[in-house]
Amino acid sequence: MTSHPLLDVHDLAVEFTTEEGTVRAVKGVDFTVERGRTLGIVGESGSGKSVTSLAVMGLHRGATVTGSAKLDGTELVGAPDDDLRKLRGRRMAMVFQDALTALHPYFTVGDQIAEAYRAHFGGTRRAALARAVDVLGDVGIPEPARRADEHPHQFSGGMRQRAMIALALSCEPDLVIADEPTTALDVTVQAQVLELLMRLQQERGLGIVMITHDLGVIARVADDVLVMYGGSAAEQAPADTLFTTPRHPYTRGLLDSLPRLDAEDGAELRSIPGSPPSLLAPPAGCAFHPRCAVYAAKPDARCTGERPLLRTVADGHRSACVHDEVTA
Amino acid sequence: MTTETAPLADAADPGAPAALLSVRDLGMTFPGPRGTLRRRPGIRAVDGVTFDVRPGETLGLVGESGCGKSTTGRMLVRLLDPTAGRVSFRGQDITTTPQHRLRPLRSRFQMIFQDPFASLNPRQTVQQIIAAPLRAQGEGKQRIRAEVRDLVRLVGLAPEHLERYPHQFSGGQAQRIGIARALATRPELVVADEPVSALDVSIQAQIVGLMERLQAELGVAYVFIAHDLAVVKHISHRVAVMYLGRIVEIGDKQQVYDHPAHPYTKALLSAVPLPDPAAERTRERIVLLGDPPSPANPPSGCTFHPRCPKAQDVCRTEAPLLTLTAPGRQAACHFPEA
Amino acid sequence: MIGFLLRRLLAMAATLLAVCALTFAVFYLLPSDPAAQFCGKDCSADRIELVRQQLGLADPLAVQFWHYVTAVFAGRSYGTGQYAVQCDFPCFGYSFQSAQPVWDLMTDRLPTSVSLALGAAVLWLLLGVGAGVLSALRRGTWLDRTLMIGTIGIAALPVYFTAMILLYLVVSVAGLLPYPRYIAFGEDPVGWTTNLILPWIALALLNAAIYARMTRNSVIETMAEPYVRTARAKGLRERRVVGRHGLRPALTPVATMLGMDLGGLLAGALITESLFSLPGIGKLFADSLNKADQPVIMGITLLASFFIISSNLVVDLVYAWIDPRARLS
Numbered sequence: 002m003t004s005h006p007l008l009d010v011h012d013l014a015v016e017f018t019t020e021e022g023t024v025r026a027v028k029g030v031d032f033t034v035e036r037g038r039t040l041g042i043v044g045e046s047g048s049g050k051s052v053t054s055l056a057v058m059g060l061h062r063g064a065t066v067t068g069s070a071k072l073d074g075t076e077l078v079g080a081p082d083d084d085l086r087k088l089r090g091r092r093m094a095m096v097f098q099d100a101l102t103a104l105h106p107y108f109t110v111g112d113q114i115a116e117a118y119r120a121h122f123g124g125t126r127r128a129a130l131a132r133a134v135d136v137l138g139d140v141g142i143p144e145p146a147r148r149a150d151e152h153p154h155q156f157s158g159g160m161r162q163r164a165m166i167a168l169a170l171s172c173e174p175d176l177v178i179a180d181e182p183t184t185a186l187d188v189t190v191q192a193q194v195l196e197l198l199m200r201l202q203q204e205r206g207l208g209i210v211m212i213t214h215d216l217g218v219i220a221r222v223a224d225d226v227l228v229m230y231g232g233s234a235a236e237q238a239p240a241d242t243l244f245t246t247p248r249h250p251y252t253r254g255l256l257d258s259l260p261r262l263d264a265e266d267g268a269e270l271r272s273i274p275g276s277p278p279s280l281l282a283p284p285a286g287c288a289f290h291p292r293c294a295v296y297a298a299k300p301d302a303r304c305t306g307e308r309p310l311l312r313t314v315a316d317g318h319r320s321a322c323v324h325d326e327v328t329a
Numbered sequence: 330m331t332t333e334t335a336p337l338a339d340a341a342d343p344g345a346p347a348a349l350l351s352v353r354d355l356g357m358t359f360p361g362p363r364g365t366l367r368r369r370p371g372i373r374a375v376d377g378v379t380f381d382v383r384p385g386e387t388l389g390l391v392g393e394s395g396c397g398k399s400t401t402g403r404m405l406v407r408l409l410d411p412t413a414g415r416v417s418f419r420g421q422d423i424t425t426t427p428q429h430r431l432r433p434l435r436s437r438f439q440m441i442f443q444d445p446f447a448s449l450n451p452r453q454t455v456q457q458i459i460a461a462p463l464r465a466q467g468e469g470k471q472r473i474r475a476e477v478r479d480l481v482r483l484v485g486l487a488p489e490h491l492e493r494y495p496h497q498f499s500g501g502q503a504q505r506i507g508i509a510r511a512l513a514t515r516p517e518l519v520v521a522d523e524p525v526s527a528l529d530v531s532i533q534a535q536i537v538g539l540m541e542r543l544q545a546e547l548g549v550a551y552v553f554i555a556h557d558l559a560v561v562k563h564i565s566h567r568v569a570v571m572y573l574g575r576i577v578e579i580g581d582k583q584q585v586y587d588h589p590a591h592p593y594t595k596a597l598l599s600a601v602p603l604p605d606p607a608a609e610r611t612r613e614r615i616v617l618l619g620d621p622p623s624p625a626n627p628p629s630g631c632t633f634h635p636r637c638p639k640a641q642d643v644c645r646t647e648a649p650l651l652t653l654t655a656p657g658r659q660a661a662c663h664f665p666e667a
Numbered sequence: 668m669i670g671f672l673l674r675r676l677l678a679m680a681a682t683l684l685a686v687c688a689l690t691f692a693v694f695y696l697l698p699s700d701p702a703a704q705f706c707g708k709d710c711s712a713d714r715i716e717l718v719r720q721q722l723g724l725a726d727p728l729a730v731q732f733w734h735y736v737t738a739v740f741a742g743r744s745y746g747t748g749q750y751a752v753q754c755d756f757p758c759f760g761y762s763f764q765s766a767q768p769v770w771d772l773m774t775d776r777l778p779t780s781v782s783l784a785l786g787a788a789v790l791w792l793l794l795g796v797g798a799g800v801l802s803a804l805r806r807g808t809w810l811d812r813t814l815m816i817g818t819i820g821i822a823a824l825p826v827y828f829t830a831m832i833l834l835y836l837v838v839s840v841a842g843l844l845p846y847p848r849y850i851a852f853g854e855d856p857v858g859w860t861t862n863l864i865l866p867w868i869a870l871a872l873l874n875a876a877i878y879a880r881m882t883r884n885s886v887i888e889t890m891a892e893p894y895v896r897t898a899r900a901k902g903l904r905e906r907r908v909v910g911r912h913g914l915r916p917a918l919t920p921v922a923t924m925l926g927m928d929l930g931g932l933l934a935g936a937l938i939t940e941s942l943f944s945l946p947g948i949g950k951l952f953a954d955s956l957n958k959a960d961q962p963v964i965m966g967i968t969l970l971a972s973f974f975i976i977s978s979n980l981v982v983d984l985v986y987a988w989i990d991p992r993a994r995l996s
């Protein structure tokens with residue numbers, strides 16, 4: 002019956018009109034997320050990761066979103082806000098980066114979770130609060146009944162992020178989009194939170210979109226990876242493939258410039274020259290060409306002409322580079 | 330393995346070159362918040378920190394948020410007066426020297442900060458920013474101009490950048506400006522507090538590479554503060570791991586990373602996700618429970634004991650001292666790993 | 668929390684004492700002779716001396732100050748023997764001009780001023796906050812622009828000018844409302860309202876404009892906060908997102924400002940009361956200043972300080988009540 006992927010995004014684009022001009026923050030990305038699997042979206046600051054996720058959730062105000070994003074077959078782009086509202090929090094939920102600012106400072110943690118639950122299932126305040134205590138317990142918060150009565154600023158950083166996850170899971174969604182959920186946390190706490198997300202995914206068969214700039218986090222949790230650069234997809238592949246045989250020069254550059262814990266002593270870091278592109282005045286053709294080692298070694302008119310589209314280079318592996326045979 | 334008990338001062342190899350910077354029992358207690366009648370007890374942000382930095386080497390200082398890395402760093406260059414212990418630079422005690430007498434020494438140690446923009450005056454041009462420490466030294470105009478041009482090239486910027494203002498630069502470029510300013514007086518030591526934490530991965534590598542090149546060319550020593558263990562591993566010669574204001578392990582980089590002696594170091598290293606899915610699947614991981622405790626209310630005995638998988642009764646009552654566990658390496662644990 | 672309250676109350680007492688001392692010192696430095704003033708015209712030197720004794724004006728300044736302060740809490744008696752006059756708690760002394768107790772003078776006038784101040788405050792809150800919220804939520808529309816241009820225009824009008832125009836148009840030309848005079852609310856609520864409405868408007872317009880602009884900024888800022896985005900991500904209705912998650916924090920600074928303005932309003936009612944010849948505290952103060960009536964001036968200064976300081980305290984308490992983060996520390 003259900004042959005749809007859980008989330009099916011096709012040619013999704015987001016534009017902002019600003020005083021300085023039109024910002025094309027996302028220029029047509031495609032991806033799918035299956036139940037029980039994790040898609041990692043990785044890219045540098047400003048590459049469009051958050052904008053993409055907010056577009057799926059229908060949380061952009063004053064932006065032009067085009068293309069398609071289907072949740073279990075239901076089109077989200079352009080859907081009436083009231084229909085979207087009923088899906089938000091219920092079928093698809095979001096975990097934001099900084100739980101201290103993402104949770105409301107005035108209300109108790111329990112109240113905030115109960116509010117989400119009641120928005121979708123109704124019922125009494127008491128029942129919803131009991132439900133909030135349950136989910137707080139599920140995410141490993143000790144003494145959840147007492148903690149539910151506290152305000153976010155009374156939680157430690159790791160606890161707050163757990164509370165954020167509890168909020169997202171309170172209505173048993175099918176899809177969770179986590180936007181840098183561990184970036185603000187210490188590594189030991191990050192390990193706890195990632196462990197938690199993976200456990201919950203196993204238990205509930207969640208589809209997860211994990212947004213991060215940390216390739217280590219991607220390697221840890223992702224089944225499939227989308228590498229974004231300058232608002233579009235540079236490369237898409239299963240996680241193992243991406244790390245063993247990266248095809249796009251940007252992905253390769255990124256991996257080469259990464260200091261690694263498991264590196265040989267004296268291993269050299271090869272940095273990518275230059276800096277990420279401006280979205281107001283993006284480079285012509287391939288957005289990466291001003292920094293691309295392949296282009297620098299052998300300039301090619303195709304790199305500066307049309308924007309290269311994703312091409313399948315191997316099974317389930319796509320790369321947006323005209324030189325793919327060179328880099329293979 | 331040999332487990333000796335010896336204070337650090339005696340631990341230095343006899344053949345090792347004299348320390349550039351030596352830090353002994355350094356402590357910082359911040360006054361506590363004001364209560365109704367009197368102040369609450371102080372916050373021991375740094376406690377009994379002891380280490381040496383040799384000329385031309387990089388000492389990495391790692392640890393989780395709030396463990397006292399920045400506070401230590403600021404005390405090393407006397408941006409903050411310690412409440413205990415001392416710091417000597419080339420044998421001269423700089424903790425008690427009055428600020429005006431410190432002036433001539435100041436040019437020999439410098440600091441770089443995490444937020445490149447916050448540490449640059451937005452109303453000054455790059456030229457003015459980099460020239461400031463030189464002017465403070467009383468250099469002549471001609472010389473300063475020439476020096477600044479050299480410095481700008483040294484850190485990979487172009488002379489045409491000199492007349493621009495900080496906001497016209499990207500984060501990575503702004504950090505280069507901060508580095509140029511720190512190097513203007515040809516210091517022997519630079520304390521870098523999370524210099525790459527705010528930067529994108531591809532830009533991080535540029536700055537790390539730059540700092541390594543400058544060390545090779547100028548022989549400057551670094552104290553490199555970061556919470557990213559991989560970056561620290563890459564750039565450091567020796568590494569000190571801090572937990573709740575204390576050094577829990579210090580030693581040669583390769584040893585510390587390959588064979589951590591302290592349970593905290595071990596857990597910390599195992600928590601860092603590796604960019605390698607295959608390795609990630611099979612890796613042994615120690616997941617620590619709970620969060621780092623607050624320095625305002627530290628646990629008794631070994632401050633790590635509430636989270637330590639190896640804790641015994643003695644750990645709850647007795648604080649372990651930093652002791653030699655192998656040549657050139659010390660750890661503060663009653664039960665160090667072999 | 669208890670400690671906090673205790674500290675604040677202590678600080679409040681200290682401030683009031685300082686205000687008291689300051690006004691005392693100022694009057695001591697003035698050349699006028701209060702005894703002669705109190706005695707009235709054609710008073711013999713002997714009588715003036717007697718009055719001086721009775722009022723305690725011959726005592727050293729510190730003693731006088733001590734008597735003044737204790738009287739406020741415990742009352743005092745002036746003079747001795749058959750001339751003794753008992754001034755009950757709370758005693759602020761007697762007016763040099765009318766020889767009436769200052770406390771009575773003030774409490775007579777207080778209802779007028781409070782009616783004026785509270786009414787105006789309610790009006791400017793409704794207008795200002797309403798316009799501000801509307802503008803923020805309809806940001807960039809013609810409604811927003813019209814409202815904001817309106818606030819600039821209103822903010823440019825001096826209070827006396829608004830008052831004059833209102834009086835002329837509404838009372839003289841149209842005859843819609845009576846010339847304002849004070850009618851106690853208890854006696855005739857409708858009369859109270861119709862008589863005060865013009866002074867309210869005159870007093871409220873400027874603040875309404877200021878509050879509208881401030882509210883608009885605050886709402887726009889808050890609606891961009893990550894926690895508002897979270898509220899939407901939870902699937903709440905927009906009404907609830909705005910009302911519960913956005914407006915509450917957005918209006919906190921407005922409440923803070925209101926508290927401060929209310930305290931100051933009593934002191935600032937001076938102009939309006941004179942303009943409309945309403946017998947309020949402001950008018951009493953102006954008259955007393957003219958006549959250098961020291962006890963009345965001191966009484967009003969203290970009363971006004973008390974209002975300002977205590978409304979600040981109330982604001983802080985309300986703040987701690989609304990925003991849990993303010994409760995700690």
Ligand SMILES: Nc1ncnc2c1ncn2[C@@H]1O[C@H](COP(=O)(O)OP(=O)(O)OP(=O)(O)O)[C@@H](O)[C@H]1O
Nearest residue numbers: 017019024026045046047048049050051052053280
């Ligand atoms: N409301 C907006 N108006 C104009 N431009 C916007 C808006 N929101 C985002 N952008 C721009 O879109 C681009 C992509 O932003 P996005 O937040 O998706 O980056 P990101 O990949 O999530 O980066 P980070 O790692 O820093 O979170 C940025 O250049 C940003 O400036």
Ligand SMILES: Nc1ncnc2c1ncn2[C@@H]1O[C@H](COP(=O)(O)OP(=O)(O)OP(=O)(O)O)[C@@H](O)[C@H]1O
Nearest residue numbers: 359372374393394395396397398399400401556624
């Ligand atoms: N001026 C100060 N007054 C009081 N406490 C302070 C002050 N500065 C720092 N602290 C406290 O001292 C402790 C150590 O802070 P420090 O900034 O040195 O940590 P850090 O290791 O640099 O952390 P991070 O990784 O977050 O930068 C923290 O608990 C902090 O709250």
Ligand code: SF4
Nearest residue numbers: 287290293304322323
């Ligand atoms: S298309 Fe050209 S510029 Fe872009 S990544 Fe490939 S080789 Fe480099």
Ligand code: SF4
Nearest residue numbers: 631634637644662663
């Ligand atoms: S002393 Fe005890 S508690 Fe502390 S690290 Fe060693 S084993 Fe763990």
Ligand SMILES: [Mg+2]
Nearest residue numbers: 050051052180
């Ligand atoms: Mg983002």
Ligand SMILES: [Mg+2]
Nearest residue numbers: 398399400522
């Ligand atoms: Mg720090």
